[in-house]
Amino acid sequence: MDQSLGQSRAITAGERAYQWTREAILSGRIPEGTFLEEKLVCDEAGVSRTPVREAFHRLAAEKFIDLLPRRGAQVRRVTAGELFETYEMRLLLELHGFRILCGKNIDIPAWLSEHLDRMEDPERVARVRAGDRDAIAEHAKMDFFFHFSFVKATGNSILIDLYTSLQPRHQRIAVSAVSLRPKRLEVIAPEHRTLLKALTDHDYDTAERTLRHHLRPDETVVSHLR
Incomplete structure (x- = not known):
């Protein structure tokens, strides 16, 4: 059974950071309203800060998080x-x-x-x-x-x-x-x-x-x- 939405590709550091954060949000390990810490994602995904920031921008575009000036990244609440x-x-x-x-x-x-x-x-x-x-x-x-x-x-x-x-x-x-x-x-x-x-x-x-x-x-x- 093929459930993929696209072609398989090598997993980049940014993709690892994105996938870990996305799954953590979906599973509830990172609850709605929580402010995300870059260091936590770096440690858990095994990547540096730059890929994490790239992942945050992608997650913001997909409405998983909000990027708030001077406050950081916050997990969006479902309304x-x-x-x-x-x-x-x-x-x-x-x-x-x-x-x-x-x-x-x-x-x-x-x-x-x-x-x-x-x-x-x-x-x-x-x-x-x-x-x-x-x-x-x-x-x-x-x-x-x-x-x-x-x-x-x-x-x-x-x-x-x-x-x-x-x-x-x-x-x-x-x-x-x-x-x-x-x-x-x-x-x-x-x-x-x-x-x-x-x-x-x-x-x-x-x-x-x-x-x-x-x-x-x-x-x-x-x-x-x-």
């Missing part, structure tokens, strides 16, 4: 407004992808059913419900790739690029939502299965209806993000 706007854009882009898939009878990736099996693995789900930060971060990543796979299957390069740009927000919001409301997994899992079947059958109406319900903000989560 209710950001959740609503991200869901709105996801709905727009994913539904366009669904129209392409169903209109052209494009085959859906065969590995997606196995991907959902892994997401629904009882041990993995138990870890998420128990608040395991690494398990929650991994679930968010797998959730993104499930939805992204439909967009990627369209072959529309601009649509793919636009959806890829949502990945940081998609995953951060998923981490926050599942952390605040782990019981949402009981709703998410069957909706994923319904989406997969509908798009495999090229049933646009069912796919649209399911996605609109799937991306309806959870009031419990929203109330904590305001």
Whole structure:
């Protein structure tokens, strides 16, 4: 199963600093609102300060952190407004992808059913419900790739690029939502299965209806993000 978004490449010092910080934010090891220390990232990623600063600028562009004058880099908090706007854009882009898939009878990736099996693995789900930060971060990543796979299957390069740009927000919001409301997994899992079947059958109406319900903000989560 190929879940990569681009070609493999040598990992640079800046990339190591970026990946370590990004995963630390997504997993919650560095909580929202925390000011990042360059030395911490240098030590953990095994790089000098210059690559760390490069990584910070990249993370700021992807809305993981804010660079504040004379104060440094601060991990951004997920807000209710950001959740609503991200869901709105996801709905727009994913539904366009669904129209392409169903209109052209494009085959859906065969590995997606196995991907959902892994997401629904009882041990993995138990870890998420128990608040395991690494398990929650991994679930968010797998959730993104499930939805992204439909967009990627369209072959529309601009649509793919636009959806890829949502990945940081998609995953951060998923981490926050599942952390605040782990019981949402009981709703998410069957909706994923319904989406997969509908798009495999090229049933646009069912796919649209399911996605609109799937991306309806959870009031419990929203109330904590305001």
